[in-house]
Amino acid sequence: MNYPIWDIPGIVGGIIIGMNAILHVFVSHMAVGLGLFIIFAEYKARKENNTAILKALKKTSFTGFLLFSFTIGALGGVGIWTTIGLVSPEATSMLIHNYVWGWAVEWVFFILEVFAGYLYFYSWDRVDDKTHRRIGFIYGASAWLSMVIINGILTFMLTRGGWEGNIGSNNFWLGFFNQTYWPSLLMRTIAALAIAAIVVSILSHIYLKDEEERASVIKYSGKFFYPMILMPVFFGWWFMVIPQRSRDYIIGVSPLMNLFFLVSIGLSIVVVFFAYIAMIRKPKEATLSSLIVIALITLGTILGAEFVREGVRKPFTIDETLYANQIYVKDAVNMRQKKESILLYSKWALTPYVTPENKLIAGHEIFKVECRMCHAVDGMNGIKGITKGWKVEHAEYVIENLNIIKEFMPVFVGTAEEKNALAEWIISLNKKDEKGGK
Amino acid sequence: MNIGYFWTDIATTVAQIPNADRFGVPGNVNLINFLFVLTFGLHFIFMNLTVGGVFVNVLSHIMGKDENNMFFKLKQIMPTINGVTLSFTITFGIAPLLFIQVIYGHLFYTVTILMAYIYVTFFIVLLIPYIFLYSQKLLKKHFGSNVLTIFGIITLIALFFVMLIFVAVSMAMLHPEQWMFMHEEMKGIAFIVSDKSFIHRYHYMIFSSIIGGGIMVMLIGWFKNFKDNDENYLKFQTFGGKVVVIFSVIQVIFGYLTYKSLDILIKSDFNLYTKVGGYVFMVSVLLTIVSAVLLIIFKKKILTITTTLLYILSIYGFAVFRDGLRHTYLRPYFKPFNKDVLTQSPDYGSMIFFFIVFIAGLFVIGYMIKIAMTLKPIEKEENPLERV
Numbered sequence: 001m002n003y004p005i006w007d008i009p010g011i012v013g014g015i016i017i018g019m020n021a022i023l024h025v026f027v028s029h030m031a032v033g034l035g036l037f038i039i040f041a042e043y044k045a046r047k048e049n050n051t052a053i054l055k056a057l058k059k060t061s062f063t064g065f066l067l068f069s070f071t072i073g074a075l076g077g078v079g080i081w082t083t084i085g086l087v088s089p090e091a092t093s094m095l096i097h098n099y100v101w102g103w104a105v106e107w108v109f110f111i112l113e114v115f116a117g118y119l120y121f122y123s124w125d126r127v128d129d130k131t132h133r134r135i136g137f138i139y140g141a142s143a144w145l146s147m148v149i150i151n152g153i154l155t156f157m158l159t160r161g162g163w164e165g166n167i168g169s170n171n172f173w174l175g176f177f178n179q180t181y182w183p184s185l186l187m188r189t190i191a192a193l194a195i196a197a198i199v200v201s202i203l204s205h206i207y208l209k210d211e212e213e214r215a216s217v218i219k220y221s222g223k224f225f226y227p228m229i230l231m232p233v234f235f236g237w238w239f240m241v242i243p244q245r246s247r248d249y250i251i252g253v254s255p256l257m258n259l260f261f262l263v264s265i266g267l268s269i270v271v272v273f274f275a276y277i278a279m280i281r282k283p284k285e286a287t288l289s290s291l292i293v294i295a296l297i298t299l300g301t302i303l304g305a306e307f308v309r310e311g312v313r314k315p316f317t318i319d320e321t322l323y324a325n326q327i328y329v330k331d332a333v334n335m336r337q338k339k340e341s342i343l344l345y346s347k348w349a350l351t352p353y354v355t356p357e358n359k360l361i362a363g364h365e366i367f368k369v370e371c372r373m374c375h376a377v378d379g380m381n382g383i384k385g386i387t388k389g390w391k392v393e394h395a396e397y398v399i400e401n402l403n404i405i406k407e408f409m410p411v412f413v414g415t416a417e418e419k420n421a422l423a424e425w426i427i428s429l430n431k432k433d434e435k436g437g438k
Numbered sequence: 439m440n441i442g443y444f445w446t447d448i449a450t451t452v453a454q455i456p457n458a459d460r461f462g463v464p465g466n467v468n469l470i471n472f473l474f475v476l477t478f479g480l481h482f483i484f485m486n487l488t489v490g491g492v493f494v495n496v497l498s499h500i501m502g503k504d505e506n507n508m509f510f511k512l513k514q515i516m517p518t519i520n521g522v523t524l525s526f527t528i529t530f531g532i533a534p535l536l537f538i539q540v541i542y543g544h545l546f547y548t549v550t551i552l553m554a555y556i557y558v559t560f561f562i563v564l565l566i567p568y569i570f571l572y573s574q575k576l577l578k579k580h581f582g583s584n585v586l587t588i589f590g591i592i593t594l595i596a597l598f599f600v601m602l603i604f605v606a607v608s609m610a611m612l613h614p615e616q617w618m619f620m621h622e623e624m625k626g627i628a629f630i631v632s633d634k635s636f637i638h639r640y641h642y643m644i645f646s647s648i649i650g651g652g653i654m655v656m657l658i659g660w661f662k663n664f665k666d667n668d669e670n671y672l673k674f675q676t677f678g679g680k681v682v683v684i685f686s687v688i689q690v691i692f693g694y695l696t697y698k699s700l701d702i703l704i705k706s707d708f709n710l711y712t713k714v715g716g717y718v719f720m721v722s723v724l725l726t727i728v729s730a731v732l733l734i735i736f737k738k739k740i741l742t743i744t745t746t747l748l749y750i751l752s753i754y755g756f757a758v759f760r761d762g763l764r765h766t767y768l769r770p771y772f773k774p775f776n777k778d779v780l781t782q783s784p785d786y787g788s789m790i791f792f793f794i795v796f797i798a799g800l801f802v803i804g805y806m807i808k809i810a811m812t813l814k815p816i817e818k819e820e821n822p823l824e825r826v
Contacts, residue, residue, distance in 0.1 A: 002456035003547055004621055006554040055826050062822035070525045071568040078528060079561040081535070086554050089547035093459045096539045100464055101788035104473075107533050108792075108799040114529050118522055119806050121822075126814040135809065138802060167461045168783025209825050328460075347454060348621060 001326060001369045003089045004348040010379025012372075013087030014310075020083055024076030025306055026195065026299055029188065031069035031113070032147045033196025034060060035140030036189075037224060038120070041200075042136050044220075046129050052204075052213035053220060058124050059207040060200050065117040065139075074114075088373070090326040091157075091317040098167050099153050102176065106149040112142035147192070151185045152176035158242060158312065160319040183238035190227045190234070191302060194275070197224035198295045201279055205288045215283040218291075222279030228272045243319070245407055246312035254408060257311045264304025271297040314408035323410035325373045335413045342366055342414040354417040363425025366418055370410070377429065384429040395423035448770050451615045455771055456544040462781030463540055465789050467774055470540050471761070477533035479757045483650070483750060484527040489597050490651025491520045492567070494681070495574075496590035499583060508673045512655065513586075517574035519654065520593070524567055541774045542611065542764075549610040552620045553603075560603045566596035576823055598644060605640050609633070612767035635699035642692035645685050646756075652681025652730075653749055660742040665811070675742050679730040682745060686727045693723075704766050712762025719755030722748050 008016070038057055045053035085092045096103065116139035123132055153176070156163070161178030163171055204217040239247060249257040274294050278286040317324050323332060335345065343349045349365040351358050367375075371383065378384040387395060399419050403411045412419065463470060495516035502509030539546055550557045570589040578586060610620070659674025697705075708716070726748040733741035765774075774780045 002544065004551045006551050059822065059826070066521075067572065071565070074525065074528050075561050075564055075568075078532070078564075082550075082558060082561055085539075085547050086551055086558060089456075089543075089551065093539070093543045093547065094461060096536065096543060097459045097461045097463060099788075100470070100536065100540050101785065101792040103536050104533065104792045105795045107529075107536065108795050110532065111529050112799055112802055114525055115803060115806055118525070119810055123809065123813055126816065127809060131809060135806065138806065166783065167464045168785050170785065170787050172464065172785045172788035207825055347456060 001090075001342075001346040001348070003326070005368050005372055006086050007368060007372060010376050010382075012374055012376055012380045013083075014374065015380060017080065017083045017087055018310075020076060020079045021306065022299075022303060023072060024080055025302055027068055027073035027076060028147075029192040029302070030064065030195045030199050031073055032143045032189075033192030033194070033224075034064045034069075034199065035113070035136075035143035036193060037140075037196040037200060037221075038136045039133075039140040041220070042133050046133065050216070052208065052210070052216050055208060055213065056200060056204045056217040058121075060203050061117070061121040061124070063203055064199060066121055070114055070117060088317060088326060090328075091322055094318060094322060095153060095157075098175065099156075099172065101172065102149050102153055106146050109142045109146040109149065113139060113146060116142060144189070144192075147188060148185065151188060152178075152181055154309075155180040155184045157316075157318050158246070158309070160321065165321065179241035180238055183234045183241070186234045187231060187238065187305075190231055191305075193224045194228055194271075195295075195298060195302075197221040197279070198275070198291060198298055201286070202288065202291045202295060205286070205291055211284065215286075218279050218283040218286055222275060222283065225272060225275045225279065228268070228275075231268060242312060249312050249314070249408065250308065254311065257308055260304045260307045260311070264301050264308060267297050267301040267304060271301055311408075315403065315410040325370050325410050327370070327410065327413060332411055332413050336411055339415055340413075342369055342418055345413075354415075354421045359421045360425050360428055362418070363421035363423070363428075366414060366422045367425060370412065370414075370422075383426055387426050388430050390427060390430075392420075392423050392427050395426050396420060399423060448615070451617070452771055454618060455614050456548055458544050458772070458774075458780050462783050464783060464785040466784065467541060467780060467782060470537050471774075474534055474537035474541065475754075475757050475761050477530065477537065478761075479750075479754045481527065481530040481534050482753050482757060484523055484530050486647040486650025486753070487654050488520060488523040488527045488650070489594070489601070489644075489647035490649060490681075490685075491516060491523055491654045492571075492590060492594045492597060492651075493648045494651040494655055495520055496587060496594060499587040499590055503583065508677060512658075512674075515658070517571045519658070521568065521571045521575065523654075524571070528564070541780070542768075542772075545611050545614065545768070545772065546607075548614075548617060549607055549620075552617060553607060553610065557603060557607060560600050563596050563599055567593040570596075576821065601643050601647070602640060605636070605643055609636060609639065612764060614768075614771050635696065638692055638696040638699050642689065642696050645688040645692055649682050649685045649689060649726075649749065652678040652683075652685065653746055654678070655681065656733075656742045657746060660739060663739055672737055672739070675739065676734050676737060678742075679733040679745065682730040682749070683727055683734070686723055686730070690723060700763075704763070707766050707769070709762065709766070712759060712766060715755050715758025715760075715762050717755075719752055719759050722752035722755050726752055 006013070038061070041053050042057055044050065045057065081092075116135055120132070120135045120139050123135060127135075156175045156178055159179040161175050161181075163175030163178070198221070200221045201218045204214050204221070208214040208217065239250070245253075250261045252258050271294060274290075274297065278290050278294060313319070313324075315324055316322060316329070317326070320329060322328055331345070334340070335342070341352075343352050343354070343362060343365060346365070346369045349369060351362050351365060354362040367377075367383065375381045375383045375386070390398075396419055398405060399412045399422060402409045412422075414422070494512060498509040498512035498516055500509075501507065502511075502513040504510060570593045573581075574586050574589050581589075610616070656675045656678030659671040659678065662668055662671040662674070726745055729741055729745040729748055732738070733745055772779065
């Protein structure tokens with residue numbers, strides 16, 4: 001392990017990233033969806049001289065772009081980058097080095113998106129219609145293209161395609177257009193359109209006084225939910241191309257993953273049904289609170305799907321390359337074969353050796369290096385609670401066969417003494433309580 | 439406290455520093471370093487326009503009571519402009535943050551982890567300026583002038599805090615010999631700010647950024663002159679010129695103090711690249727002052743442009759000097775331009791793709807700037823939150 005560890009008591013790193021990601025995923029998809037929405041909606045509105053849609057777009061371009069996308073959305077993106085660097089520096093470094101030109105391309109699209117977004121809002125009624133639509137097109141295209149790029153990097157983490165395990169020699173594209181690239185891009189685009197539809201409807205409800213105008217915009221927005229019908233097809237495609245172990249988690253090997261998957265599917269059916277009733281069939285009767293509920297269900301669907309997407313990667317952060325605990329698979333295999341020391345491999349461990357005197361300290365250090373990424377000591381996924389009632393021999397057996405007993409966990413790397421030190425330290429956590437109880 | 443007491447020797451430090459990324463760099467390191475300096479300069483320009491712009495915002499809220507006053511006009515427009523430049527500061531900040539990770543990632547991740555609790559707050563604190571700038575813009579009817587001034591002050595403090603974090607992180611990155619102490623104590627920021635050169639660097643950053651406010655006001659005046667042919671806006675340009683002169687002089691003082699606080703061994707080890715950056719910076723700062731003084735005296739619009747261009751040149755001179763300084767500091771520990779240290783495996787396909795998109799992007803931005811320069815005046819200002 002190359003890096004020091006940011007050890008936050010009671011919390012696991014994934015939660016820090018997740019808290020930030022929840023909002024960012026929603027807002028960033030909203031930004032992309034709104035971009036595509038305005039291209040179609042303004043064309044229709046100008047053609048039919050539909051003032052209701054134009055009013056709604058004007059309001060949306062301020063609240064959706066300036067107030068949310070360029071503030072919370074942009075900061076959330078920076079926040080994710082910051083937190084993944086703190087929590088998973090090895091994975092971040094690998095993705096940065098492999099995909100630097102991809103990130104740089106995304107940055108160009110992001111600049112265009114921000115520039116066009118501001119200009120789109122500030123040029124309402126100040127340029128001719130055609131020019132305004134062109135600015136909207138630049139915004140929409142840049143926003144969607146930024147998703148086209150980021151999608152390649154995100155999907156690479158689950159399925160690395162033809163990537164040959166190094167960089168250069170066209171490896172960028174081999175990994176970028178991997179097995180899950182296209183179904184993911186299509187699913188994300190559909191989700192972005194649905195989010196845009198519900199956001200425009202909510203903003204129209206807030207900003208448009210006239211009931212007829214409001215209903216007409218909500219009804220039009222509702223049509224952007226239609227592509228959701230194709231979601232099962234693209235999901236099926238995605239499901240077929242993910243690794244077998246990932247499919248197993250979803251089907252039932254991991255009850256939590258299975259639960260989130262089912263919740264996500266269930267909510268997506270509910271949201272399409274509600275959206276159809278409230279936005280297309282009865283737009284006049286759609287209340288603000290009902291639209292907010294639809295938005296929250298949409299958010300819940302996305303959260304479930306993102307949780308599954310993140311979870312099915314386990315035990316890797318990057319498919320077959322880097323374990324979730326930031327140890328490279330190649331290193332882990334070599335070290336395990338040779339029974340090499342993990343403490344010597346860890347630059348920031350407080351001790352490089354296990355001795356009878358420092359066994360518990362060494363065990364704690366090994367825990368930080370190999371387990372801390374997903375387990376707190378006492379708290380979220382706390383090792384103390386999980387191992388209650390265990391004996392040292394049992395703990396050693398589980399550690400040795402970790403990846404066999406629990407397929408979604410990485411292999412243990414270390415010497416026999418280190419394995420014993422880790423087991424002793426884990427068991428010591430509950431000993432204090434037992435003594436207190438007696 | 440003198441941080442020198444906690445130095446570890448070079449061999450121990452080198453052993454402690456994480457290995458550079460095993461995959462190497464998918465391009466030429468010099469090219470990536472060039473892109474880093476190029477984009478860092480852009481980020482710095484927008485950062486200064488934002489911080490200095492918020493300074494002008496506060497000043498105009500304090501002094502703009504009278505409707506005929508120049509500051510009254512300024513206080514109407516500054517919250518909007520500040521919000522836009524802040525967005526661009528963040529957006530333009532992404533690229534240097536990317537390129538620095540490609541070359542110095544292993545050092546960058548380590549110091550940020552060592553300072554994690556403080557470092558992680560920066561993007562949360564950055565929400566504060568947005569909240570208060572939009573409140574100034576949208577809720578001005580609901581609050582008195584004093585409250586709006588306080589909003590501006592809070593914004594300025596938040597921005598200064600973010601600058602503090604980044605100065606501390608970039609400084610800690612240059613001192614791997616202190617990392618073990620930071621790791622054991624986990625008091626990263628307290629440790630770094632106790633270094634005597636820190637305060638000069640930080641002051642330097644603050645005062646140099648306020649020059650951006652002067653440039654911003656000058657440019658507003660120039661643009662209004664250019665667009666509406668309104669000579670009244672010449673006042674903006676001369677006021678902006680005064681801000682540039684005053685804070686450039688302060689910048690020179692703190693620049694000197696910062697330079698003086700550098701270790702003698704570092705100063706004696708500058709290479710040509712660092713020296714050229716330093717000289718370009720010094721000469722362009724002096725010429726910026728001269729150009730701004732001439733603007734104040736002769737009130738020639740063209741001097742707004744020369745002052746701005748010289749200011750941009752000074753920022754790039756500073757960016758090159760700072761980059762050279764980083765190389766000098768890290769020379770005992772890490773030599774990124776040595777191919778044995780940081781392997782280079784160019785991925786030409788994706789690299790060419792980036793440059794094509796980058797150049798195409800410049801054309802699209804040029805097209806949008808052209809539209810922005812010819813926008814019709816606003817007939818009636820609307821509150822974007824009002825129901826219609």
